[in-house]
Amino acid sequence: MLKSFAAKAIVPPAIAVTGFVIVCCILLYSVIKTDMLNDTIQHETNLAGTIVKSARFAMLKDDRETLRNIIDNVGQQAGVEQVRIFNKKGVIAFSAHPKELNTIVDKKEPGCIACHAGAVAATSMGRMEQARRFVNEKGKNVIAITAPIYNEPECFNAACHVHTAEQKLLGILDIGLSEEPLQKTLGVLRGRMIVFCIMVLLLAIGGVSALLRRNVLLPISDLTDYVSAVKKGDLDRKAPACRDEIGDLAHSFQDLAEKLKTAQDKLNKPDQPDDTTANRRS
Structure with missing residues (x-):
């Protein structure tokens, strides 16, 4: 196929160098993509934790109006596709989308199945287990975080609460951010x-x-x-x-x-x- 000595001397090294560079670039891109995705998930996890901490005072005071305003304000931020809080029974109590209020979340949804896979629902998950990726009804790619809201001592000892100390989980905060900024980057x-x-x-x-x-x-x-x-x-x-x-x-x-x-x-x-x-x- 390669008749001249020049072709035999140049073409094989050129093919080898091309393959090596392409493979290295693909591996490097995969590593960078994974790191950026992990950073996005970490950012979203921190955001979910900030929302839970910000809403703690309103929860302790049973101030539903303040909590509703917090959820609405977060939902109006650019890039936030969904933010909602539902109780341990799966009933959505607060949501940036009013149509979701008082509806029941399906336990088979990607955000719920991680905890409800076994006979007894899990009460804690790792950071990566809390994250999921899906396409919403608008056709947008979304990275969502499911953050549990635990029944802490200051909660079950509060005068306005009727939860016992044995109840570990009060509800779930579910927040989803658009992947568009990540995909652009x-x-x-x-x-x-x-x-x-x-x-x-x-x-x-x-x-x-x-x-x-x-x-x-x-x-x-x-x-x-x-x-x-x-x-x-x-x-x-x-x-x-x-x-x-x-x-x-x-x-x-x-x-x-x-x-x-x-x-x-x-x-x-x-x-x-x-x-x-x-x-x-x-």
Whole structure:
């Protein structure tokens, strides 16, 4: 398939370098994407914790109006697709979308199934287990966090509460942020990495090709021209000067050419009569 020596010398390294750079860029992008997703989830987890702490005073005072205002204000922020609080029975008590109020959340939803997978509902989850990704009814990609609201001592000891100390969970805060900012950042990152990959490939392949041409291809081309000239009878031509194995091979060809020239000179030189023959003729 590759007939010329130049193609055989350049194409395989070029393919190897291209594959290596592409694989490295893909792996690097995957790592950066995972890190950015984890950072987004961490940010959303912190936001959920901030909302729970901000609403704590209103919960202790059973101030539903203040809590409703907090949820509405958070839901009006750019990038917030959903924010709601539902009790342990799954009834949505507060939501930025009024249509959801007093409806029951399906336990089979992605945000609920992690806790309700077993016979007994789990009361705690890790940070990554709280996160989920889905497409909402608007067709937008959403990263959501399910943050439990625990029954802490200041809750079950409050005069307005009827919850016992044995009840560990009071409700759930469910907040979802749009993935659009993350996807835009990843899109810019992909574009820059593609440009970077192309630049690295051009420099790497160009550099390797230039080195191969200078150190290998040109000396071999000169040696080929020299051998062709010797083959045509130009035995006086000097071998190309190189200081590597190609130079040693060229000098070997030159030695052979010099020996061949010496042999030809002897064959072409006319025979000289010796003294005995000359005396006899005289």
